[in-house]
Amino acid sequence: MTTLVTGSRGKVGSALLTLLHQQGLPVRAASASPGDLSTPAGVETLRCALDDPSTFRAALDSVTSVFLYAEPAHIDTFVAEAHAAGVEHIVLLSSSAVMAPDAADNPIAASHLAVEQCLAAGPLEATLLRPGAFAGNALQWAGALRSTGVVELPYPDSHGDPIHEHDIARVASAVLTRPGLRGGTHHLTGPQSLTFAEQIATVARAAGRRTPVDIRTVTREEWQKSVSAYLPGEFAQALLDYWASTDGSPAVLTRTVEELTGRPARPFAEWAEEHADAFRAERAA
Structure with missing residues (x-):
């Protein structure tokens, strides 16, 4: 039941690693530069660059869930490799920018939207996290x-609507560990x-x-x-x-962080x- 956390050098990814590890759950830290990672003792680290498909297969081996950053370059290949590896659930760190009417034409929103659309059309269950501005x-x-x-x-x-990055990680932890929360789309704000x-x-x-x-x-x-x-x-x-x-x-503010984690957003x-x-x-x- 291993969870692969991509982008583990990021504020959200690193906080999520710690949360899952503290719960005693098997977790694998992935980064394009794994040598730069600082992870809890005992957490496996490896290279997974979302713009390099050759790194996908090894990273996904024996993985059942993935925390994924929104990199559209090879998302079709990533989803196919994840499905072949037996991944059941992907939690995507998207953006509230995709909710704008012009999202497809907006260079900031478009990459997130492309990944969301690929996941929606694919064979894997996906949960979409759409935070606003990071604190x-x-x-x-x-x-x-x-x-x-x-x-x-x-x-x-x-x-x-600045949101603390650790609150995003808390939401990600909740949807990764509570099956009843899978499959939703969540707008997150401070x-x-x-x-x-x-x-x-x-x-x-x-x-x-x-x-x-x-x-x-x-x-x-x-x-x-x-x-x-x-x-x-x-x-x-x-x-x-x-x-x-x-x-x-x-x-526009939401109470999604509190609703999913039981604690108000910081x-x-x-x-x-x-x-x-x-x-x-x-x-x-």
């Missing part, structure tokens, strides 16, 4: 808070709708910052230029359009306290 996305502001204390945003009043400005203020407080963060509104073009070195233009445009659509509009402030060191100023603020 960890706030780390994008860490450098600015540590140094200048100035954050430039095109839509500082855009709302999000417990609060918060603007970018509110999230920044929260991490600044957690870091003990004594002066307010200077949040400066910039144009779409200025922001896109500032991230062009690491974010392709089509992805930047998709983010800008999404932020524009949620500017001043509170996010507030963003808890995540901020846990990661406060990442935001501490390099010199007194």
